[in-house]
Amino acid sequence: MLTQQLGEALKAERERQGLTQKCIAQRMECSQSLVQNIEYHNRDFRLSTIERYANALHVSLKVIVSRSR
Numbered sequence: 001m002l003t004q005q006l007g008e009a010l011k012a013e014r015e016r017q018g019l020t021q022k023c024i025a026q027r028m029e030c031s032q033s034l035v036q037n038i039e040y041h042n043r044d045f046r047l048s049t050i051e052r053y054a055n056a057l058h059v060s061l062k063v064i065v066s067r068s069r
Contacts, residue, residue, distance in 0.1 A: 034049075
């Protein structure tokens with residue numbers, strides 16, 4: 001459940017910043033479908049992948065975790 005909450009918090013922050021999934025994917029150097037899968041919890045991801053997403057938002061993982069509770 002925590003990964004689902006993290007995905008939701010990452011999506012909310014992305015939308016708050018007015019960024020698209022494509023923009024995040026470019027910053028992460030990955031596919032847009034990976035970003036979508038993270039946001040919609042289509043599978044489990046490594047913590048390092050979640051951290052890369054947070055870094056692409058220029059937000060610490062600690063902030064994302066605190067928002068996911």
